[in-house]
Amino acid sequence: MKYNVIHLINDQPAKNGDVYDLSELLNLLNQGWKDGTLSCLSHDMLRPQAWIDTLGIVLDSKSASLYGLRKMPQNTEEIRWLKAKAKKFVYENFYSPPECDVDELQSGLRECLSGNENYLYLGCSCVCDEDIVSKKFPDIAKNCDKSGLIPLNRLSPIGIGVFEFGEYVIFAHEYFRRHLHRLNNINKELLDKLTCLSKNGANIKIALDFSLIGLKKTFFECFEYEHWWGPKFSNDVSNLKEGVCCHSASDEIKKFHKIHKQDFFWYKNNNEYTFETEEISLYKLHHTNFEYGCRYIHSIIDINKNMPIHLDGAIRGYSIDEMLERENTDITHQRRGLIYKKLWRVDGDINLSDWKELICHHYKDNPLAGEYLGPISVSAVNDKIENEDFKDFENAGPNCMISLLTKKKFNNYTDDFNVLVTKNIHIDGEPFSYVEDSFYELNKFFLQHNKKLSFHSDHIVVAFEDNFYDLPLIYHAGSKAIDNANFSLDVLSEFFKSSIGRDEFFSFSLAIEYEEYVLVFSLVGEIKDLYFLLNSNKIKFPNNKNKIDTFIKETYKHISEIKNSILPKIEINILGYISFKRIVLYENIDYFIERINDQDMFIYADPRLGELLGTKINIATEIIKTSCTSCKADYLTCPCLRSTNSSYTITDYNLLGFCAVL
Structure with missing residues (x-):
């Protein structure tokens, strides 16, 4: 087993502004010293890579920091040990909601249950059953368009991607989550940006998870502290050329996120430009009716206004044979008739900076979109991050x-x-x-x-x-x-x-x-x-x-x-x-x-x-x-x-x- 001491969190402001005081660090220490927690590659609960026990708190005159001990398997026996720990961890943390909550869900939703339901904990106690949202709240389905999207301004968010309906909550579609799986965290940055634009009057629709209902009183919002930042973009698309451009992923992106490349395609139609981009993900899925899910963007830009007037994000599903073919072609020669699920859309005039930011967030964990769209002074942005977000603080003794x-x-x-x-x-x-x-x-x-x-x-x-x-x-x-x-x-x-x-x-x-x-x-x-x-x-x-x-x-x-x-x-x-x-x-x-x-x-x-x-x-x-x-x-x-x-x-x-x- 390989052991590493790692920094987990401190009492200084996080990059999103959150602050955990010493009392909260102590709670984490007391919870984790004995049982520990699962560490997953790219925060993906389906890819366990190590086990972390909280170790201790380091204090100096300026800050308090929580450290952990990471155990990384090095041989077959140790890998089996981690898989057993991971299986137990997932069951206890995701598939074992409190019995009293299960009883309450069964009692309140009895007429909507199929008998094949599962009970989960995903930030709150939930029941997962096919089309249960439509059965319990038929008006929600009536308000959806032909793509299954509902206006965001008709929903009442109590958290990122979580919406209240009486004593229950419903959720944004599971494909908003990392690698399209319910056990993983939701794309907070994208949904947060969509919600903000909706509150400012933008015409925005999103897809919902019609198979999941949660108990509102048990909701507790969880946060992920893998910092994802979108470059600051300008209101300019003049340097973007017609035709196809392909950006290959770095070895690090391929390893951690299974992203192979991303195609970008511009073409002109009368007074409009159409923009399409798709990443090619080689992450093998086992819970969907397709083997590979690739994030896709479609947009229309009004040439006279020099402004986007439509933007939508979706998932394209591929079989193994379809992916083998797609991997070696560009976006203009891909096969038609693919499985397709639209997740969100924005209609009407869109500020170019917001447009680029939404695209960047749709491709969370993938920097290729931001790389292609062209941030304002990349070096200046990196300098700002180095100087403010990653400052090497002096070691204030003792x-x-x-x-x-x-x-x-x-x-x-x-x-x-x-x-x-x-x-x-x-x-x-x-x-x-x-x-x-x-x-x-x-x-x-x-x-x-x-x-x-x-x-x-x-x-x-x-x-x-x-x-x-x-x-x-x-x-x-x-x-x-x-x-x-x-x-x-x-x-x-x-x-x-x-x-x-x-x-x-x-x-x-x-x-x-x-x-x-x-x-x-x-x-x-x-x-x-x-x-x-x-x-x-x-x-x-x-x-x-x-x-x-x-x-x-x-x-x-x-x-x-x-x-x-x-x-x-x-x-x-x-x-x-x-x-x-x-x-x-x-x-x-x-x-x-x-x-x-x-x-x-x-x-x-x-x-x-x-x-x-x-x-x-x-x-x-x-x-x-x-x-x-x-x-x-x-x-x-x-x-x-x-x-x-x-x-x-x-x-x-x-x-x-x-x-x-x-």
């Missing part, structure tokens, strides 16, 4: 991560204080677990309180000659885990207090067993900031899980009080803690040795390498033996402390390479 993990991720530890060595470094190509020399200074503070830190694996001791220090994870087990973890916070406070004044940065991580899960808490920051947070009991672990949310909110509040503190990049471990992002360069590095006297020397890398990486390069050494400047014993095990003006010299070591904190 950073804190609080994660919830199942106990099965850890061994059955029995000691009160367990040191988990999770970092590796390579020596002659072999990985070795290591802890940094700074840990042994902290260990002396625990020993002063007669507390033993227990190691459960072999490790080496490494010194990185910089001012960034990652302390290993300390796991607190047993009935006194919470009390012991709070004791560890007190010891860490003493440790950081003893080092105030030094230009040093630390990360530390504590894991605490609660009844239901393991809470992992980590902090990264300057010594003065870490001491500020740990001093005066600002941060204390609650004695039961019901107070965890309050604990996280209070921690966020305290971190937000720290201003003007900047950290280098951090990285997130799959065990839900944060540390400095450090790289070790093992070979082919030019370096210099400068001797001070017969005993002391400095080793440093070619400074041009640091300039190339944009950071300082320091040496990394394996410590074999040390000597305390005060008692002359091995400093790693003697009781002397830096705070009492003791230090050490390295008397035996292995040069491992050079390191850089990014």
Whole structure:
């Protein structure tokens, strides 16, 4: 299985303006740490690609962000595991509406049911039965034209593509959904634009799903946060040429969306231009009476007005043989008599910018239409996106991560204080677990309180000659885990207090067993900031899980009080803690040795390498033996402390390479 830590959502405004506060992020964390959720390719529920468990929340002085752990299968057995998880997930989330809702739907729609109905949850509890809308609301069908479209201004939307009728709701046609399937999300951008134009007086009709009725009181609008943006278009079609033009999809579009190409066709008829465009989708369908469904646009432009006067969007259905033929021809030579379903139409004068935007949104996930129609200054649009939507925010320190993990991720530890060595470094190509020399200074503070830190694996001791220090994870087990973890916070406070004044940065991580899960808490920051947070009991672990949310909110509040503190990049471990992002360069590095006297020397890398990486390069050494400047014993095990003006010299070591904190 391949594991990746991924960013899910934060409390900053989304691209559509929505804001999720910390309370909502905590709800997502509490819901997902145990059961997880399905991750699908291109947000298509029929194409599962991975499983995601929510991992933890990262806090800094500016934002709170929710992260997850993505598990991607790498072999046949793991693929079978994911398929089983996906099948269970789909059944529980889409095919298992509450029984009380099913009873209410059956009671209210009894005379309309065929006996072959299915019950679903699609943003609300629904019943799916052939032509049930016409049976329950016969006037709706009477108001439809010969293409099955109804004026949008006769419907009362309570959500995107959801319309209320008394105590029930009906829906826009299922072909408005991704890959034409009810389990997938609806084309929000297209329907939102159509609704907006309808409210402004445009003559718009849409197709409805006549086989689906929902219970209005259960409706809860869902949102998809895969950002789809339409280029900003001008009111100009003068550069569009008559004839056929074909745009081929990129390898990425072919892989993720199964779109092969798109044809664009202009032809003139008296004082009108007719425009047709169709994408060729190689996505195989299994729930329709055709194998391939391709999105199609037809429009008429009045030459004298230089303005569209008609626009409609539809789906063309192909069999396998028809698609094989269509794939190798252009739009002017395609076979006639295809299965055809019109989804929407706009009649009357249409602003050219709106016209282009509707076409772009009809082809959601497919950038070829926007590419062909010609946005205003593509480079300017991209610059705007880069500068505003994708700004690389400074890492506002200190950073804190609080994660919830199942106990099965850890061994059955029995000691009160367990040191988990999770970092590796390579020596002659072999990985070795290591802890940094700074840990042994902290260990002396625990020993002063007669507390033993227990190691459960072999490790080496490494010194990185910089001012960034990652302390290993300390796991607190047993009935006194919470009390012991709070004791560890007190010891860490003493440790950081003893080092105030030094230009040093630390990360530390504590894991605490609660009844239901393991809470992992980590902090990264300057010594003065870490001491500020740990001093005066600002941060204390609650004695039961019901107070965890309050604990996280209070921690966020305290971190937000720290201003003007900047950290280098951090990285997130799959065990839900944060540390400095450090790289070790093992070979082919030019370096210099400068001797001070017969005993002391400095080793440093070619400074041009640091300039190339944009950071300082320091040496990394394996410590074999040390000597305390005060008692002359091995400093790693003697009781002397830096705070009492003791230090050490390295008397035996292995040069491992050079390191850089990014």
